[in-house]
Amino acid sequence: MRLERTRQTEHLGSVSIYGVRRVLELDSGAKNPQINENAEVQKIEREAIDEIEKKMVIVLPIMNEDVKVFEGVLSAMPHECFIIVLSNSQRGEIDTFRVEQDILSRFCQTTKRQALIVHQKDPAMARALSEAGYPEILGEDGLIRNGKSEGMILGILLSKLLSKEYVGFIDTDNYIPGAALEYVKHYAAAFSLAKTPYVMTRIQWRYKPKIMGELYFKKWGRVSEITNKHLNNLVSAMGKFETDILKTGNAGEHAMSLALAERLNYGTGYAVETEELISILEQFTGMLPITNKDASEKGVEVFQTETVNPHLHADKGDEHVVLEMMQPSLSVIYHSPLCQEKTRELILTELVEAGCLEPGQEPPPVRLMPPPQKADMARFSGSLSADLHRFFVPEGLPLPVAGGRGIGEQVKKVVFTDLDGTLLHPGTYSYTPALATLRQVQSKEIPLVFCSSKTRGEQEMLRQELGVGDPFITENGAAVFIPKGYFHRPHSYDKVVGDYTALELGISYQEVKHKLGQVLDEVRAKLLKNAWLGSLTVSCFGDMSVEEVAMETGLNLKAAELAKQREYSETMKVQGGKQAVELFLVELKKAGLNHAFGGRFYTVSGGNDKGKAVKLLTELYKLNFGAVMTFGIGDSENDTPMLTAVDQPMQVQNQSQRWTKLKVPQLVFVRGIGPEGWSRCMTELVA
Ligand code: GDD
Numbered sequence: 001m002r003l004e005r006t007r008q009t010e011h012l013g014s015v016s017i018y019g020v021r022r023v024l025e026l027d028s029g030a031k032n033p034q035i036n037e038n039a040e041v042q043k044i045e046r047e048a049i050d051e052i053e054k055k056m057v058i059v060l061p062i063m064n065e066d067v068k069v070f071e072g073v074l075s076a077m078p079h080e081c082f083i084i085v086l087s088n089s090q091r092g093e094i095d096t097f098r099v100e101q102d103i104l105s106r107f108c109q110t111t112k113r114q115a116l117i118v119h120q121k122d123p124a125m126a127r128a129l130s131e132a133g134y135p136e137i138l139g140e141d142g143l144i145r146n147g148k149s150e151g152m153i154l155g156i157l158l159s160k161l162l163s164k165e166y167v168g169f170i171d172t173d174n175y176i177p178g179a180a181l182e183y184v185k186h187y188a189a190a191f192s193l194a195k196t197p198y199v200m201t202r203i204q205w206r207y208k209p210k211i212m213g214e215l216y217f218k219k220w221g222r223v224s225e226i227t228n229k230h231l232n233n234l235v236s237a238m239g240k241f242e243t244d245i246l247k248t249g250n251a252g253e254h255a256m257s258l259a260l261a262e263r264l265n266y267g268t269g270y271a272v273e274t275e276e277l278i279s280i281l282e283q284f285t286g287m288l289p290i291t292n293k294d295a296s297e298k299g300v301e302v303f304q305t306e307t308v309n310p311h312l313h314a315d316k317g318d319e320h321v322v323l324e325m326m327q328p329s330l331s332v333i334y335h336s337p338l339c340q341e342k343t344r345e346l347i348l349t350e351l352v353e354a355g356c357l358e359p360g361q362e363p364p365p366v367r368l369m370p371p372p373q374k375a376d377m378a379r380f381s382g383s384l385s386a387d388l389h390r391f392f393v394p395e396g397l398p399l400p401v402a403g404g405r406g407i408g409e410q411v412k413k414v415v416f417t418d419l420d421g422t423l424l425h426p427g428t429y430s431y432t433p434a435l436a437t438l439r440q441v442q443s444k445e446i447p448l449v450f451c452s453s454k455t456r457g458e459q460e461m462l463r464q465e466l467g468v469g470d471p472f473i474t475e476n477g478a479a480v481f482i483p484k485g486y487f488h489r490p491h492s493y494d495k496v497v498g499d500y501t502a503l504e505l506g507i508s509y510q511e512v513k514h515k516l517g518q519v520l521d522e523v524r525a526k527l528l529k530n531a532w533l534g535s536l537t538v539s540c541f542g543d544m545s546v547e548e549v550a551m552e553t554g555l556n557l558k559a560a561e562l563a564k565q566r567e568y569s570e571t572m573k574v575q576g577g578k579q580a581v582e583l584f585l586v587e588l589k590k591a592g593l594n595h596a597f598g599g600r601f602y603t604v605s606g607g608n609d610k611g612k613a614v615k616l617l618t619e620l621y622k623l624n625f626g627a628v629m630t631f632g633i634g635d636s637e638n639d640t641p642m643l644t645a646v647d648q649p650m651q652v653q654n655q656s657q658r659w660t661k662l663k664v665p666q667l668v669f670v671r672g673i674g675p676e677g678w679s680r681c682m683t684e685l686v687a
Contacts, residue, residue, distance in 0.1 A: 050080065
């Protein structure tokens with residue numbers, strides 16, 4: 001892009017406001033070091049724009065807009081920008097929000113990108129903001145209030161969660177996709193020129209066409225003219241020299257570095273854009289006590305650029321413009337401690353003339369919301385972690401989380417994985433297809449928690465082979481073993497076993513065996529009396545020789561020996577008539593024993609399941625790492641409690657290349673048998 005250099009700059013303390021720059025060329029072609037630019041021209045290389053776009057979120061506020069227009073705006077968003085759609089559209093019988101979700105999801109599927117769509121009234125968002133200590137955005141009903149500016153604040157916080165650097169806003173009632181694309185290019189161009197991390201850029205439209213008998217290319221909106229005039233009065237009085245530098249007081253189309261965005265106050269409703277400027281003047285010019293030392297030292301820059309595309313948007317009538325836009329915009333200027341008496345008087349005259357106020361009245365103050373940096377991001381993302389996947393489209397893709405840092409710097413990813421049939425091939429027990437990806441998971445320092453019906457001995461062997469040093473869950477959730485010193489905060493435990501502390505959730509093997517014996521005796525007696533129920537054969541690992549276990553399972557002798565070393569559960573092969581088996585399983589439950597089917601064998605234990613152990617361990621991770629995002633991967637029925645307990649459940653295919661039917665909400669089906677599927681979804685997770 002080639003921009004005209006601006007000659008006009010106002011310096012007020014640490015704040016530099018640049019005059020409006022015109023675009024000379026939207027695309028300035030490839031880099032050519034041989035060309036010397038004219039002194040009047042500022043060239044911004046394509047590569048520089050590309051780099052900024054990768055770090056930018058574009059927030060699209062939407063409330064019941066024409067969906068065709070919305071589609072147009074979406075299609076204009078540069079591919080590398082991350083889109084967050086913030087909707088306050090109608091729900092219920094006519095669910096406009098659902099339509100927006102579908103459109104965005106289809107758009108992302110076809111264009112191979114990922115985006116976020118959030119309804120402003122989603123209770124999970126309100127809860128997260130409240131837990132993060134930012135309740136000022138909530139209404140009496142406990143949900144986020146109506147308003148584009150409330151949506152913008154949520155957009156800023158979500159952009160922070162995604163660890164982006166810049167956030168830009170574009171209204172979704174824009175009829176000209178080319179204009180929307182141009183706004184993003186302007187944002188990126190300005191950011192690439194910035195000399196400070198605290199930067200804002202605002203768009204001035206070249207023309208805003210109106211139908212006045214015929215199409216008329218109007219340059220100024222009435223409210224903009226008035227707001228700019230009074231803002232300039234304020235700035236002139238502050239600098240003691242008259243200026244008309246500000247031309248973008250109400251610029252809905254604007255963007256900021258997150259470093260600046262999170263430090264500003266926001267006015268509710270249409271006061272938002274004016275208040276952003278007022279907040280910059282109040283905080284960084286030094287006229288009022290300095291609160292942000294770093295920004296004051298490094299400086300704050302405000303860019304303004306003029307577009308070549310006209311701005312054509314839905315016309316919502318004049319009434320709304322004066323009452324909802326002009327009065328709040330002028331009110332934030334009027335109530336600023338920087339505003340001088342003379343400017344105040346002029347504002348009052350303006351508002352009385354416009355019929356907004358009676359003589360002698362003052363404009364009511366606009367509700368101000370504090371800087372988003374007040375929100376505790378660890379709590380915000382922690383509170384959202386269970387819901388976050390709902391907001392991403394297309395559904396089913398792993399969340400765009402990076403390394404062990406996760407969404408936002410603070411989220412720690414933890415993977416809970418089943419072993420037999422999942423990390424280990426259901427037939428051969430091989431983990432080879434998953435090995436390379438497992439190494440990537442380890443290199444990202446993502447904890448890999450084994451959660452299996454296998455015994456401690458079996459899991460220890462595998463941990464040693466694979467070099468996995470994270471806690472592990474044995475015998476179908478009966479115990480959690482945590483390497484000593486793994487967590488920096490102390491935690492309670494039931495006993496110490498070698499180098500681990502152990503949290504026991506299940507009853508002992510002896511107790512399980514005793515109860516199981518009793519149940520078997522009773523069931524066998526019943527079956528004798530009711531021969532029509534059929535026969536029942538139960539063979540327990542504990543009663544088999546090592547060789548027999550090896551034969552039954554296909555394990556080698558060493559592994560079979562370890563499989564027999566049970567501490568909390570018994571593994572058994574159950575055969576017989578359908579009714580006899582059902583009777584047995586019902587009687588087990590009555591006796592207080594759980595059973596879980598892992599595909600070939602049943603594991604019987606007392607009082608535990610994988611889900612309880614996963615929840616317990618997740619709490620410890622949260623206690624030690626703050627916000628945590630949990631992933632679970634399994635293949636069969638006994639994984640259901642584990643998959644239900646994690647934020648993102650995933651299922652690999654069984655030996656017949658199918659997904660065993662599991663009742664788990666939000667389950668992501670991954671192609672590939674056992675370790676092949678494991679590798680596929682972990683590749684996405686670490687990417
Ligand atoms: N999330 C959300 N929540 N979005 C909203 C809400 C809300 O409560 N209300 C409106 N929007 C969306 C609209 O769908 C549209 O995309 C955008 O916010 C702007 O809303 P409009 O109601 O169309 O505003 P406008 O066109 O009158 O005013 C625009 O230009 C002004 C300057 O002329 C806005 O950008 C103003 O903020 C700006 O001051």
